Amino acid sequence: MSRSDTREQIIAAGMKCLVEKSFNAVGVQDITDTAGVPKGSFYNHFESKEALGAEIVARYGDNETRREILTDPNVPPLQRLRRHFERISARFEDSHFTRGCILGNFSAELANQSALIRESLQRLYALWTKDLAAVIAEAQENGAVANKTKASDIAALLLDGYEGALLRARVERSRKPFDRFMKFAFGQILV
Amino acid sequence: MSRSDTREQIIAAGMKCLVEKSFNAVGVQDITDTAGVPKGSFYNHFESKEALGAEIVARYGDNETRREILTDPNVPPLQRLRRHFERISARFEDSHFTRGCILGNFSAELANQSALIRESLQRLYALWTKDLAAVIAEAQENGAVANKTKASDIAALLLDGYEGALLRARVERSRKPFDRFMKFAFGQILV
Numbered sequence: 001m002s003r004s005d006t007r008e009q010i011i012a013a014g015m016k017c018l019v020e021k022s023f024n025a026v027g028v029q030d031i032t033d034t035a036g037v038p039k040g041s042f043y044n045h046f047e048s049k050e051a052l053g054a055e056i057v058a059r060y061g062d063n064e065t066r067r068e069i070l071t072d073p074n075v076p077p078l079q080r081l082r083r084h085f086e087r088i089s090a091r092f093e094d095s096h097f098t099r100g101c102i103l104g105n106f107s108a109e110l111a112n113q114s115a116l117i118r119e120s121l122q123r124l125y126a127l128w129t130k131d132l133a134a135v136i137a138e139a140q141e142n143g144a145v146a147n148k149t150k151a152s153d154i155a156a157l158l159l160d161g162y163e164g165a166l167l168r169a170r171v172e173r174s175r176k177p178f179d180r181f182m183k184f185a186f187g188q189i190l191v
Numbered sequence: 192m193s194r195s196d197t198r199e200q201i202i203a204a205g206m207k208c209l210v211e212k213s214f215n216a217v218g219v220q221d222i223t224d225t226a227g228v229p230k231g232s233f234y235n236h237f238e239s240k241e242a243l244g245a246e247i248v249a250r251y252g253d254n255e256t257r258r259e260i261l262t263d264p265n266v267p268p269l270q271r272l273r274r275h276f277e278r279i280s281a282r283f284e285d286s287h288f289t290r291g292c293i294l295g296n297f298s299a300e301l302a303n304q305s306a307l308i309r310e311s312l313q314r315l316y317a318l319w320t321k322d323l324a325a326v327i328a329e330a331q332e333n334g335a336v337a338n339k340t341k342a343s344d345i346a347a348l349l350l351d352g353y354e355g356a357l358l359r360a361r362v363e364r365s366r367k368p369f370d371r372f373m374k375f376a377f378g379q380i381l382v
Contacts, residue, residue: 022300024215098303104358108299109213111361112289121362147379156359157352157375160368164355167295168347170302171312177351184348188338188379 007045009035011059014052019099023053023109050114053106057120060102061127070131077139078190081132085162085185089178092166097173103128104163129155136190145190158185198236200226202250205243210290214244214300241305244297248311251293252318261322268330269381272323276353276376280369283357288364294319295354320346327381336381349376 013035017026028049032039046052069084092099103124110117132155139145147154161184165177204226208217219240223230237243260275283290294315301308323346330336338345352375356368 020303022213022215022304024213025304100299100303104355105299107358107362108291108296111358112211112291113213113216118362125359125362149379153371153374156368157371160355160359160372161348161352162355163358164295164351164353167298167302167354168316168351171298171309171316177347180344180348181351183344184380188340189375 003044006035006037006041009037010042010045010052011055014056015059015102018053018056018105019102023049023106024113050116053110053114054116054120056102057106057117057124061124066128067131070135076144077135077142078144078186081135081139081158081190082182082186084132085178085182088162089169089175092169093175093178097170100170101163101166104166107163108167125156125159129159132159139190147189147191154189158189161185194235197226197228197232200228201233201236201243202246205247206250206293209244209247209296210293214240214297215304241307244301244305245307245311247293248297248308248315252315257319258322261326267335268326268333269335269377272326272330272349272381273373273377275323276369276373279353280360280366283360284366284369288361291361292354292357295357298354299358316347316350320350323350330381338380338382345380349380352376 010031013031017031017034021030026049028042029039031049031052032042042052046055065087066084069087070080072080075083088101092101103121106117107121111121129152133152136145136154137151140147140151161181165181168177169175201222204222208221208225212221217240219233220230222240222243223233233243237246256278257275260278261271263271266274279292283292294312297308298312302312320343324343327336327345328342331338331342352372356372359368360366
């Protein structure tokens with residue numbers, strides 16, 4: 001196995017462990033066991049579990065599926081936004097709400113513990129908000145959305161509202177918080 | 192020190208540790224050190240750290256200051272809601288965003304780890320939402336809010352949106368997410 005393959009396997013294993021479990025409850029050994037690589041190899045690729053955490057947050061920012069859905073030129077902007085939220089909700093529901101979102105989980109658990117991860121979360125918030133704002137601005141320009149609030153403010157509100165809805169969805173093990181979020185987002189904000 | 196004093200000191204110390212640090216990063220020893228009681232005494236009062244966590248969530252539900260603000264008969268309902276959110280935002284800001292909310296933190300970190308804590312979080316969500324919904328219903332009845340959406344749905348949306356805003360506020364170490372939340376809550380939802 002090449003050096004870069006091992007690195008990718010560690011990242012994939014880290015993602016798998018960390019969407020289901022607390023960062024502080026997952027050890028390097030859990031991650032290398034999941035990756036099927038020797039524990040010692042971890043430190044050839046990452047200085048610390050914290051460094052892996054920051055890399056995982058950066059990967060979330062580069063999510064190609066999200067960007068493809070949000071920029072699909074064949075779909076009207078409001079429908080792209082709807083598909084984006086529906087797709088992520090479906091993933092949480094498919095996992096029976098055992099999975100969380102790296103953005104929300106790490107923000108709650110690590111904002112006050114790791115400056116490195118907090119900075120990577122800042123970049124992820126900015127990036128995701130920007131991707132959403134571009135689509136909202138398009139909907140405002142083509143008249144689908146009459147709400148004149150700055151697109152970047154609507155985008156940030158929606159992303160924050162979604163992360164909050166996800167917290168409750170995981171506790172209630174129910175998609176109701178998502179449904180309520182969608183109703184407000186598309187019925188009272190994006191109007 | 193009486194038995195119940197020790198128990199209260201452990202709960203207070205647990206709250207102090209757990210609003211700033213991850214549940215999985217805080218040990219029983221950290222809590223008893225903060226409380227100034229011997230480690231062994233912890234288990235005279237709680238079966239486990241998990242049981243203490245559930246008790247702390249239950250205490251959050253009983254928060255008297257929140258209820259006093261939300262039910263103050265001398266203040267119009269919309270202003271009570273505003274004061275409620277402003278008060279909790281001020282506490283986070285005063286801590287320079289090092290404090291989190293037990294509801295949001297535990298939901299993110301423990302929903303998938305502890306059934307006991309998840310159940311206590313379900314009760315806290317229900318209780319807090321009910322307290323908010325009562326004030327919103329009052330504002331709908333007296334005509335201050337024309338929005339005909341069910342008060343309990345508006346309440347749940349606002350609580351979730353606030354918890355999401357708090358996640359970002361802690362990462363950005365800024366009150367901007369709170370200001371944005373308030374602008375939408377009072378400018379586009381509670382209208």
